[in-house]
Amino acid sequence: EKDDTIAVMEKARLYVIRNKEIEEPVVxxxxxxxxxxxxxxxxxxxxxxxxxxxxxxxxxxDVEIK
Numbered sequence: 001e002k003d004d005t006i007a008v009m010e011k012a013r014l015y016v017i018r019n020k021e022i023e024e025p026v027v028x029x030x031x032x033x034x035x036x037x038x039x040x041x042x043x044x045x046x047x048x049x050x051x052x053x054x055x056x057x058x059x060x061x062d063v064e065i066k
Contacts, residue, residue: 005065007032007040014040016065023066030061038065 005018009032013025030042040063048059 005035007035007065009042014042014063016040026063028061028063033060039063040065 004020005016008015008017009028009030010025012027012029014028014032015025016023028042029046030044032040033043034041042061042063044059044061048055
């Protein structure tokens, strides 16, 4: 990772800011849990909280950053 890259969620969009420039947003309804090795991992907390005893892998979404 570079120190000049950050991931930010705004409503249903994931923005990646690199070198003070914003890349094209990605539609995503999750919450950021990690940003490592150019992969932003998000989790669909609303879905997870509906069935916390039976979590499904589809509740976790990995977005690869170019």
